Amino acid sequence: MHERRRAARVTPGPLGVRLFRSEGTLLNISLTGALVRLPRPQTSNNEVTLILDWNDHALLLRARIVRSVHHRVQLPDAVLKRTEHHVALEFVNLPSQTTETLSRLLDRITTASHRHEASSC
Numbered sequence: 341m342h343e344r345r346r347a348a349r350v351t352p353g354p355l356g357v358r359l360f361r362s363e364g365t366l367l368n369i370s371l372t373g374a375l376v377r378l379p380r381p382q383t384s385n386n387e388v389t390l391i392l393d394w395n396d397h398a399l400l401l402r403a404r405i406v407r408s409v410h411h412r413v414q415l416p417d418a419v420l421k422r423t424e425h426h427v428a429l430e431f432v433n434l435p436s437q438t439t440e441t442l443s444r445l446l447d448r449i450t451t452a453s454h455r456h457e458a459s460s461c
Contacts, residue, residue, distance in 0.1 A: 347371040352449045358391040359427070366392065369449075371442060373403065373430040381425045382408040390429055394445055401438065403429035 347370035355366040357376050364378035374390065382388070382405045392399040406428040412421050434442070 347373075349375075350446055350449045352445075356393040358393075359388055364427075367426065369442075369446065371431075371439065371446065373406070373428065374401070376427050376429065378408075378425050378427050381410060382427045384408065387432065388429070392445075399438070399441060399445070401429075401431055401442070402433055403431050406430050 349368040349370040351368045352366055357364050357366050357374075359376065359378060359382065362378045362380050364376050367375040367377055369375075369392075374392075376390070384405050384407055386405045388403055388405060390401040390403050392401060408425050408427045410423050410425050412423055
């Protein structure tokens with residue numbers, strides 16, 4: 341399988357995101373894009389602004405929707421299933437200041453992840 345990713349992705353833990361009027365969760369992120377979980381499907385190729393809530397700040401990231409895939413979720417012992425959507429985004433035309441802020445965020449996530457791994461040993 342051919343790997344098309346241009347940048348390493350990191351998994352930050354539960355960070356809130358907003359896309360249009362949908363609130364969701366960041367699943368992973370890199371300097372070139374992100375994967376988010378949202379309650380509603382999104383239309384591929386639309387350009388959007390992803391709002392990432394981080395340290396009491398909102399980071400605005402212009403992006404193109406690459407794909408939106410639905411997932412049925414059913415918790416153990418639950419009667420009802422719910423549908424969520426995993427939406428892949430590619431960042432576009434980010435200002436240099438936004439790219440620098442995103443890079444710092446990724447560095448902090450990576451550092452925190454390494455500290456957590458080291459303390460688990």
